[in-house]
Structures are given as C-alpha cells and as structure tokens.
C-alpha cells in the first residue's frame with residue numbers, strides 16, 4: 001500500500017480501488033486469502049501496465065488526429081485476396097501481395113487494428129439477468145434490439161407441456177451472439193404479452209408488430225444445450241433453393257446453394273436440418289440446409305416417382321446406387337515436386353486433344369501424357385515404350401480384368417488402353433500428367449492414390465459451336481477414316497453427350513472451361529493448371545487424411 005502511494009506514477013483509479021478494498025476488509029465476510037489475492041492483483045506491475053495501455057488508447061481515441069480512416073481492414077484484405085488470387089499466377093506483384101496478405105502476422109495486425117478502430121477494447125461484463133419474481137428465481141429477462149437482421153431463433157410448441165419453447169438458435173445470429181437465449185428455453189412473455197396458450201404463429205405476429213427493443217421473459221432450459229461448432233466442410237452435389245422447399249421449418253432461415261459449393265457445417269444437432277455457412281462467406285449467420293439423411297430420402301423418393309412415370313432410363317454408365325448429397329472435403333496443399341494429374345473430360349470432339357497438345361507444347365519437360373498400351377504388333381520404325389507399350393492380347397486382357405486400366409477400347413481388332421500405373425509413374429517422376437480419357441474413366445481416376453484435378457471441357461451452344469469449328473476448319477473426330485468437317489448431327493451429338501456428362505458427373509468437376517474461342521479456353525486451362533500447382537484446393541477429405 002505504501003509502495004503504491006509512494007509511487008506518483010501509479011494510476012489513481014487503482015489506488016482508489018485498493019483503498020476501498022481496505023475499507024471493505026472490515027465489513028465483508030471474505031477470507032484473508034481472498035483479500036490478499038485481490039490486493040496483490042491491484043498492486044501488480046502487469047495490471048498497472050495494462051491499465052496504462054488502456055488509458056492511452058482511450059485518450060488517443062479522443063484526439064482528433066488519431067482517428068482511424070477505416071475499421072474494416074480485415075475485410076478489405078479478404079476482398080483484395082479474392083481479386084488478386086486468380087491473377088497470382090500471372091503477375092509477380094499479384095503473387096507477392098497474395099502471399100503477404102495471407103501471412104498470419106499480417107492478418108493478426110489488421111485484426112488488432114480493426115479492434116482498436118472499432119473501439120472494441122472496453123471490458124464487456126456479462127449481463128446480469130434481472131430477477132423479477134422474488135420466488136421465481138429461474139426466470140430470465142432478455143432484451144434484444146430489433147433490426148433488419150432476423151433474430152436468428154425459431155420457436156415451437158413443446159409437445160409435452162404445450163408451452164412455447166425456443167426450437168433452434170441460428171449460429172452467429174443475433175440471438176446466438178447475445179449468448180442469452182438457448183435451445184429449450186420456455187417463452188413466457190414477449191414485450192409484456194403473456195404467450196401462454198398461444199401458437200408459434202401468434203408469437204411471430206407479436207414480434208413482427210414490435211419495434212425497437214424486444215423483451216423476452218424466459219424460463220431457462222435445464223443445462224445449456226449449446227451448439228458445438230464443427231469443422232466439417234462439405235461439397236454440395238445438388239442445387240438447393242429454400243424458397244421452393246415446402247418442408248423447411250423457416251424459409252427466412254434457409255441457405256441456398258448450388259452444386260459444387262463448399263459449405264461449412266456448423267451444426268448437425270438436428271437430424272433433418274443442418275446449419276451451415278457458405279465457405280468464404282463473410283456473413284457470420286448460419287442458415288438451414290437439409291441434412292444428408294433428409295436429402296437422401298428425398299432423392300430416393302424422387303427416383304421412385306420418376307421410375308413410375310418413365311420406363312426408359314439411360315443407365316448405361318450411371319451408377320444408380322450412388323446418391324449424390326454432400327461429400328466431405330478438406331484442403332489439399334500443393335506438394336513440391338508431386339503434381340496432381342490434370343484430367344480433361346468432355347464429349348468426344350469438343351477439343352480436349354487440341355488443348356492437351358497445346359499445353360504439352362508450352363513445356364515438354366514438364367507436361368507429359370502417359371504412353372498407351374496396345375496389343376497390335378509393332379510396325380517398322382516403331383520403338384517399344386515410345387509410341388506404345390506393345391504387349392500380348394492375353395496379357396492386356398488379364399490386366400484389364402484386374403482393373404489396372406483406367407480406359408481401354410478395341411480398334412480394328414486390337415486393344416488399346418492407358419494403365420493407372422503409367423499415370424502414377426509420371427506423377428512420381430515429378431511430371432504434370434495430363435489426360436483426356438473417356439468420361440467413363442472418371443470413377444477409376446478419382447481415387448486418393450491419384451488425386452486428379454478434373455476439368456470439364458464444355459461445348460458452347462449449337463450456333464457458336466458450329467461457327468467456331470467451321471471458322472477453323474475443325475476436323476471431325478467421329479469418322480476415323482475420313483478427314484472432314486463436323487456435320488450438324490455431330491454437333492448435336494456433342495451437345496447431347498455433354499448434357500449427359502453434366503448430369504452424371506457435374507458435381508465432381510473442379511473446374512469448367514467452355515471451349516468456344518480456342519485461345520480463350522487455352523488461357524483458362526493455363527490458369528487452372530497454375531492454380532493446382534500453387535494453391536490449396538478442396539478435395540475429398542479422404543484424400544488428405
């Protein structure tokens with residue numbers, strides 16, 4: 001005490017606190033130990049230093065010349081990352097800023113800057129629930145300010161008690177952020193109106209009609225059923241629109257997404273409705289999406305309906321057992337010297353060969369395509385292992401049977417094919433392996449051992465397809481014996497085939513490139529290939545573990 005007083009530099013507020021602690025010592029029943037602890041704390045150098053920093057920030061905050069120009073530098077940094085990300089592979093400057101802004105200490109600095117700029121350094125004490133009834137100790141009163149943002153809570157009538165209870169708290173919503181409302185809390189009053197015997201709809205009306213602060217009187221649920229935030233990320237394999245979903249318990253709370261979106265699942269507590277955020281979305285409020293179980297049921301139901309109406313179903317290559325709902329994904333970081341194979345999928349004739357050829361031509365020491373196997377006999381001038389690996393028909397049939405070929409076919413009585421092993425050996429030798437197999441090979445390729453990056457080469461609409469191909473005297477690939485242009489029927493066949501590929505495999509593609517103008521498509525391919533090499537990308541979670 002004397003030491004504190006003697007030091008003129010000591011914060012007067014701390015000294016006052018210490019003095020009142022001494023006074024309280026006489027009247028309060030607390031132990032010597034507790035007083036000792038508090039007294040030591042109030043005299044500690046650490047606390048004193050903290051108080052000084054705090055005071056400094058506050059006094060600087062009052063000074064006009066210290067006003068922050070912005071308080072959302074973190075958000076701006078994220079936006080800049082979005083903009084420069086795709087250009088990082090093209091320009092050194094973009095790459096530099098892209099790497100810099102991702103550094104944890106830069107992000108930490110920006111975050112601290114924003115906290116100070118937003119004056120987010122005042123101590124926040126937990127709200128003390130007001131106790132209204134002397135004998136009703138368990139009632140809590142919660143006040144939330146009504147804004148344009150939804151409250152982020154849903155209510156229902158409890159089946160057993162018939163009372164209105166909180167059914168769900170949306171992660172990150174106003175109710176959740178308040179930390180004061182929990183699932184299972186019983187609603188007694190809203191803005192002084194007793195809701196006993198009322199329906200959830202009546203309560204909603206009261207809420208809609210109220211302005212400003214909304215006051216809830218709640219009986220807390222026994223034990224808090226808090227929402228545990230999960231780390232699960234999934235890729236959606238279907239489109240979802242809550243506005244057309246008749247079953248969603250609360251339309252406003254729905255989260256819409258499209259096939260291929262990556263979603264962060266924050267809660268799977270409810271068997272039918274998960275809570276999720278779109279990955280990278282800055283809106284912190286989670287939305288409702290159908291759970292895997294619910295979606296599987298819906299798809300099965302739809303299929304039975306469809307089977308009833310249409311008998312003919314093209315299921316040559318469609319695995320009807322597979323129900324595409326959500327696939328758990330994780331980020332795969334680029335591995336130095338170990339490149340993911342790049343696979344171009346598309347309808348025959350769309351231009352995969354052309355794109356592959358151009359890519360390899362940019363750097364023949366980097367991009368390689370596997371040498372195929374054949375059962376035909378070697379011709380004069382051919383070298384085993386150059387144009388083809390020459391093997392006997394028996395050997396090839398045996399290996400095809402054993403599932404060692406990612407694709408194979410017969411042409412003029414001879415077998416041709418590409419083995420999974422030759423892809424692996426290119427990868428292990430440090431090359432970027434590039435493939436353009438038939439789309440049926442996808443199943444065999446999309447495995448953790450190969451980790452391919454799948455690019456879908458999509459044809460443009462009929463008129464543009466015809467115009468671009470005719471303008472370049474494109475050679476039809478449909479007729480092996482004749483070199484001629486594509487016919488209208490062949491263009492139509494290409495479009496039909498692309499629809500089918502999208503239907504079957506659309507959810508698996510990492511990237512879609514429309515091959516309309518060839519040089520534009522090629523540039524997009526170069527960008528995508530660069531991205532695979534330099535950026536962490538989402539892949540099935542099982543590939544990363």
Ligand SMILES: Nc1ncnc2c1ncn2[C@@H]1O[C@H](COP(=O)(O)OP(=O)(O)OP(=O)(O)O)[C@@H](O)[C@H]1O
Nearest residue numbers: 348349350351352353354468472474475477516518
């Ligand atoms: N964007 C384009 N504009 C004009 N012509 C193109 C375009 N893309 C490809 N072509 C031409 O179309 C023809 C067919 O292309 P390519 O052989 O690459 O098709 P493919 O997808 O590999 O088909 P297949 O699997 O049947 O071999 C080639 O003559 C090619 O130069």
